[in-house]
Amino acid sequence: MAKKLIKPVMSAEEAATHIKPGSSLMVGGFNYAGVPYTLIDALVAQGTDNLHLIANDTMYANEQHPEGIGHGKLVVNGQCRKVTASHIGLNKATQRLFNEGKLELELVPQGSFVERIRCGGFGLGGFLTPTGVGTIHEEGKQVLEVNGKKYILELPLKADVAIIRGYKADRWGNLTYFGTGRNFNPAMATAAKLVIAEVDAVLQQGDINPNDVVTPGMLVDILVLKGDGYYASRT
């Protein structure tokens, strides 16, 4: 079914009801920037579990913030069965749950992580990268030699839902980004069946210069305005 041309603007709570238990879930962001904080808080409140979280990092959970920050909360709250990420070192819950055998963990070099998502979204069957050749990252993967050089075959990554963070949207779902908040968001917008974008503002169509659009609205399903939480309002 075609996506709606005029995107519904929903509350974070209503949008979160579209994320079902057991879903694979891409979450945009690198460290503090470009994270859909308001949607995550709604998902935490909703308690949806058994998620496969696909995010660059699992943000923070430590002595100062035992409840976690951003999607780090989803891990602390026990809502994830699996995490695919490039870095989890700043979230003590991720390490602990993994060590206790309560969380499946797949670590991927950051460049391969984003490229796998790009492949997932762009109809490619995988890609060959020299990254990780000769390391334990090779284990369980095909290593191919092309023109005398070794490459790891990395496979595409897709998700049921992507929750991403944009700056401005128009009602057609066209998105711009701000600062270092762009990171993984445009790639994730291409690679999920359902794309929910949390944004600073929703404008009428035509109010974003087409030259400024990074993510075409045709990829986006639902728009949510960012809330006034501590990090949502500061990013």
Add this chain to the structure above:
Amino acid sequence: MLPVLDEEVIRHRVAKRIALDFEDGAVVNLGIGIPTLVSDYLPEDVHVLLQTENGVVGAGPKPEVEDLRFIGAGGRCLSLLPGSCLVASDTSFGLIRGGHLDATVLGALEVDSHANLANWMIPGKMVPGMGGAMDLVTGAKAVYVATTHCDKKGRPKLVKECTLPLTGKGVVSVVVTEFCVMRKIDGRMVLCEIAPEVTQEELKADTTMDYDVSPDLAPMKGIE
């Protein structure tokens, strides 16, 4: 026995020495820890373009007013210099993997005789993830390792063979510690500079890495 230097002296000495290697116009990615300090020591006439893997080319120092919408790869706020640009992660790693960076500077747990680097995990103890490190060491034209010569227990970090899981195989170009500069030349690690506090014999005693000594061995640059 190698002398024990103050930790701050070590950090700044290593950072300063690496900064002296960069040419005007170089595009460089700086890792967390000692590597971050390298930007403080760039000579005034050398303009280096700092890249951060989360999407900045042309990063500047920490701003007076912090804004979480502009952060570096370590999560600290940064400023954007005039002429900088912002890119998404796929482009950022295209720049990294594609050989467009002149250098990357990273820390080490171990670096060995074959220019192998281990810096991302200690099995059973620390599994933070490799982040962008594996891509950086694979793609950058030069890989600089900034490290203390020995670990906190006094064991050499420049070892014969890495025992920890590798970040990259045969990727290291230059190793700088508080006591020496080692460069990979024709596939061999070569001692090129040595600090004034130590003799070659003392250095050798706390370095299990196999290395040659350059015929042009010089005093370590950047030490007043």
